[in-house]
Amino acid sequence: MAMPAPRILVIEDNPALRANLDAMFSEHGIHADFAADGLSGLQFALSDPPDVLVLDLGLPGLDGLRVCERLRAQADRHVPVLMLTARDALEDKLLGFRSGADDYLVKPFAAAELLARCLALSQRHRAGTAHVLHVGSLSIDRRSGVAHRAGRTLALQQTARHLLLALAEASPRTLTRSELIELVWGASPPESGPLRTHLYLLRRALDGPLDTPMLKTVHGVGFRLEADI
Ligand code: CA
Numbered sequence: 001m002a003m004p005a006p007r008i009l010v011i012e013d014n015p016a017l018r019a020n021l022d023a024m025f026s027e028h029g030i031h032a033d034f035a036a037d038g039l040s041g042l043q044f045a046l047s048d049p050p051d052v053l054v055l056d057l058g059l060p061g062l063d064g065l066r067v068c069e070r071l072r073a074q075a076d077r078h079v080p081v082l083m084l085t086a087r088d089a090l091e092d093k094l095l096g097f098r099s100g101a102d103d104y105l106v107k108p109f110a111a112a113e114l115l116a117r118c119l120a121l122s123q124r125h126r127a128g129t130a131h132v133l134h135v136g137s138l139s140i141d142r143r144s145g146v147a148h149r150a151g152r153t154l155a156l157q158q159t160a161r162h163l164l165l166a167l168a169e170a171s172p173r174t175l176t177r178s179e180l181i182e183l184v185w186g187a188s189p190p191e192s193g194p195l196r197t198h199l200y201l202l203r204r205a206l207d208g209p210l211d212t213p214m215l216k217t218v219h220g221v222g223f224r225l226e227a228d229i
Helices: 015-027 038-047 064-074 090-098 111-126 158-170 177-185 195-207
Strands: 008-011 032-035 052-056 081-085 103-106 132-135 138-141 147-149 215-218 222-225
Touching: 008 015, 008 038, 015 032, 015 111, 032 038, 038 064, 052 064, 052 111, 064 081, 064 158, 064 177, 081 111, 103 111, 132 158, 138 158, 158 177, 158 195, 158 222, 177 195, 177 222, 195 215
Parallel strands: 008 032, 008 052, 052 081, 081 103
Antiparallel strands: 132 138, 138 147, 215 222
16 A cells, blocks of 8 residues: 655745745645744644654744754654755754754755655654664653663653753753753743753653763753763
């Protein structure tokens, strides 16, 4: 039996490119939704997760990297992301992978190439190989949210789990306190600095009984997750 066509969400601010992609996807019988800015695209992706997200890097308001980071922190399952970047943006490309993109395509590109990448990503994801994230001996199943370290299941409540996933997606980069707060709570964090409490709970669950702590405090900057093996 043929695989059902994937549902695609495209976040792209260039109207001509959106129109081209719309025509191309309909020609192939694929349903695609479109958003023209990062924030509305992110909200769409969170409320109705697509099979593949095609995400432009340069967007008004919330750029592609931030959309990707927030999606990874807030979505309850893994959404494969194909990042679109400008030709000369090699560093951005690398950043794109660190913020959790699964693949990238350099502009300008052929529509057929984009279609092929989308289909490959969706297939790979359906085959179930793309949803487990590894940092050293830590693994996190993005679908179930279950995390293991060195064969032990970590007892984490939801906020600590979101923090761990955000740190793991960013690893080895340091996330500042404000980045962490934004990734986990979005624009409306609860009052009275709960970050400290949740980081304490995360540290206890992740590193407590082990000799090699993974959660590192970078004094005056923030926190990062360091691979232990
Ligand atoms: Ca753009």
